[in-house]
Amino acid sequence: MKRNPLAEIMLVLGGLLTTAAYFMTFFWAPPTAYPDGRVDFAQKIFYFHVPVAEASFLVLIFTAYYGIRFLMTRQRIYDTKAKIATEVALFFVLLTMATGILWTKVEWGVWWQWEPRLTTYFILTLAVIGYFVLRNSTEDEERRAVYASAFGILVFINAPISFFITRWLESIHPIVFGGGKGSGLETTMLVTFIIAQVGMLMLGYAFYQLRLREEEFKERVEALKIEIGG
Amino acid sequence: MNEIYSTVIPQAPYIIGAYGLIWVALLGFVGMVFNRLRRMEKELAVLEESLKRREQA
Amino acid sequence: MKSNSWRQFKAILRKDIVMELRTKEMVSSMGLYAILTMVVYQIALAEAGESFDVRLVMPGLIWVAFIFMSMLGLNRSFVHEKDQGCIEALLLSPVDRPVIFFAKATGNLIFLLIVEFLSLPIFSFLFMQGRAGYGNPVWLLAVVLFGASVGIAAVGTLLATMTVNTKGKDVMLAVLFVPLMYPLLRAAVGATFAAVIGGPGSVETFWAFMAWVVGYDAIMGLVAYGLYEFVIGV
Structure with a gap:
């Protein structure tokens, strides 16, 4: 081996x-500060919330990639790889949700808010969970692999649509990168x-x-x- | 000064919570996978051994 | 070749319509479901009082009814195909697989639109009488209904083809369908809201939301079309 x-x-x-x-x-x-000069300690969550969130999106690329590879070649190994990639994505997705909720509680005073980006991320979580529910309820092995590949690709296409709809609908979620004047980070x-x-x-x-x-x-x-x- | 840092203490539990959660989750994942790998390696060794014995017999 | 596909398309579509005309199963069950949903809405709104402006929640309410109703219909349309071995027969016959997708999606779209255009007036009749009317021309509503139904039918046809072979069937369809439908539904409700409430700038908002609907239809429709060939073969 x-x-x-x-x-x-x-x-x-x-x-x-x-x-x-x-x-x-x-x-x-x-440390960053609120407009009134008090320290914004909760901003520290950003350093791990965003990497985990971005990792979850990146891993989903592999779900779709191996899904396509499987549909083209019908080799089982690609289905296994797609499944594992989705597993890792689910792990990151759940971590993102958990850290995000803690941040929301501090900054907005509530655990949850139906704010566009939270909503769409919630939808993504449900879709990734749906992927595994689909796998578990399909008995035939080849069918399971084909269906999971197809759904994985659909979820991957759906995720950016969700992402862009948040930039379009008025969002109160901070946009750190490319959000125009005032966004962006100091070098350190x-x-x-x-x-x-x-x-x-x-x-x-x-x-x-x-x-x-x-x-x-x-x-x-x-x-x-x-x-x-x- | 006190005014400026007044937010740190009330916010601290959430930040600690978030970081602790990530720590525990990452370590837990690695630990779980390694644990299962070790168990499977053992199982594999046993199976291979019995296969070898059978072939000799 | 082209005309051949067109003939196949018409044949499958006609089969679906003839079967529906004979049994009236899909339209009647979907229609009944929509009316039952409205009874539930009556309960939901019962304590809100007369002064409550139903128009504020109406777009959401009708799309909730339509999305669940469409899942019922989609599931129905494929349970039939499977039980009677129709899919296998179709696959054995020299029909191009994309044609099957277009024919099934068009059939589902037609039934969906029939029920939607019947139940929307019933909704107005039951909830909107004696209250403020629609803010914009009613044909705008027809545009949203059509635009969003195309997406529902396209993605729904693909997913229902899959879920009919799983253990959960209709529950499974809901689990997969609702998350994927989210952007479309969000845009559809936004457009419907702009059409119903009216006011300055509402027509622009309406078309902006419609652009999302059309974009979703185009992207997800294409993907569903591309994946269908793989999904129906196994």
Whole structure:
């Protein structure tokens, strides 16, 4: 069984980078302030909320990519890869929701608000959960793979539509990047953010590889059991 | 000064909560996967052994 | 070739319409469902009082009714196909698969529009009498109904083809359908609201929302069309 050492390397690197970003968040990046001069401590959530959210979108690309690859080639491995990518996406999506809700509570005073971006992210969460419900309720193996691929592609197309509708509908959610005058970050804050983002992506890659290895193990165990039993 | 930092203490639990959550989730995920991998490796070894024994017999 | 596809398209569509005319199952069950929903709305609005402006919630209410009603119809239309082995027969016959998609989606669209155009006047009759009327010409409503129904029929046809082969069937359809429908519904409700309430600038708002509806129809319709070939084969 060949081992892909990249998974471990990425895991360690990602761990180091995210840990560094943790410290930089609190000891290096300058605090931001409300218009009245009081410190906006809750802004610190940004450094991890946004990397996780962006990682979730990026991982969904792989769901769609492997979905397309599966539909073209009909090789089971691509379906497995798409499934694992979606699993990692779900993990990040749930983390995004959880940290986002905590931020909302601090800044807006409520746990939840039907604000366009929250709404659409909620919809995305439901769609990703729907992906697994669909997998679980389809019995035939090939059918399950085809349906899951198709739905994964649909979810991936739907996500940017949701994203852009939030920029179009009046939004009270902060737009940090490319939002015109007054948005954007100081260099130290940007560096902290980028380190957290890169680290999170590395971790995402490591998670994906580890789960893939587990899935391969499982298949070999099943195959061996059949061989012994038969 | 006190006025400026008045927001830090009441906001702290939420920030700690968010960071703690991410920590626990990441570590939990890695731990879970490694745990399952180790178990499966053991199972695999046992199966391969029994297969080998059968072939010898 | 082109005319051949067109003949196949007409044949499948005619089959669906003839079957519906004979059984009247889809339109009657969807229509009844819409009317029952209105009874529930009466309960929901019962305590709101006479002064409550129903127009404020009306766009949302009608689209809630239509989205659930359409799921009922979509599920029906494929349960039939499956139970009677019709899909298998279609796949064995030399019909191009995209044609099957267009024919089924068009059939669903027609039935959906029939029920929508019947139940909207009933809604007005039951809830809007003696209150402030529509702010904009009523034909704008017809535009939204048509525009959003195209998206519902296109994506719904694909999803219903999938879910009819799963364990949950109609529940499964709802789980997959509602999240994917969100942008379309949001835009449809926005457009309907602009059409119903009126006021300065409302026509511009209406067309801006309609642009979203048309964009969704185009993008998701194309994707659904592209994926259908794979989904119907297994």
